[in-house]
Amino acid sequence: xxxxxxxxxxxxxxxxxxxxxxxxxxxxxxIIATGFNEREETQNAIKHAEIIAxxxxxxxxxxxxxxxxxxxxTLEPCPMCAxxxxxxxxxxxxxxxxxxxxxxxxxxxNLLAETRYNHQPDFLGGVREDETADLxxxxxxxxxxxx
Numbered sequence: 307x308x309x310x311x312x313x314x315x316x317x318x319x320x321x322x323x324x325x326x327x328x329x330x331x332x333x334x335x336x337i338i339a340t341g342f343n344e345r346e347e348t349q350n351a352i353k354h355a356e357i358i359a360x361x362x363x364x365x366x367x368x369x370x371x372x373x374x375x376x377x378x379x380t381l382e383p384c385p386m387c388a389x390x391x392x393x394x395x396x397x398x399x400x401x402x403x404x405x406x407x408x409x410x411x412x413x414x415x416n417l418l419a420e421t422r423y424n425h426q427p428d429f430l431g432g433v434r435e436d437e438t439a440d441l442x443x444x445x446x447x448x449x450x451x452x453x
Contacts, residue, residue, distance in 0.1 A: 307402060307434045309337060310378040313355065314441055317342035324441045327355035327379040329363040329372065332397060338375070339363035355379060356387035360394050371395045380438040382409035382431055388417040392425050399429040402438025 313326025322343040329339040341358030345351060356379055364370050376398040377391060382405040391399055399418060401411060410417045411429055418429050 307378050307380070307400060307438075309340070310355075310380050310402070311434070311437065311441070313340050313342040314380045314438070317344075317355070318441070318445060320344070320347055322346050324445050325355045325379065325381045327359040327377060329359050329396070330376045330378065332374045332376055338366045352386065354384065354387050356383055357390055360390050360396075364394065373397060376400065378433075380441065381405050382411050382413055383418075384408040385410040385415075385417060391427060392417065392423050395425050396427050399427050400433045401429070401431050402434050403442060404431055404435070 309328045310326040313328060314324040317326060318324035322345065325343045327341045328337050330336065331338050339359045339362035341355040341362060343355050344353040344358060356377065363372050363375065372394045375396050377396050378400045380402040382401045382403065383391060388410040399411065404413050406413050408414065412431055418427050
């Protein structure tokens, strides 16, 4: 999660919502891909940290199947990202802060636990929750202060 937090800090330095993601190969424990939010910079709604990391990981391994990998992200995945996680066959998901407005791994619904999908990754939320939530709170507090 520490490396995902570093990615979130990079996002913040780009004036993006500070969300970061890393994908780890479970067989070697190596980080195979990273990502951070790029929606503002690209003006592209799908440029979430998870999507960027998943695309990079697929390119790195040469397959859309990311079996034997774990994804670490600083904020609970939204429905789009949860869908990408399911479709890419990621084995495990760890996230920091819960997202009561868009979270789809427990807050609003739990797509990763939905047995009607063909894949259900293991998941754990609240990893370094205070730290990841503070990143977001402080970011938005600063935006409000500037306005």
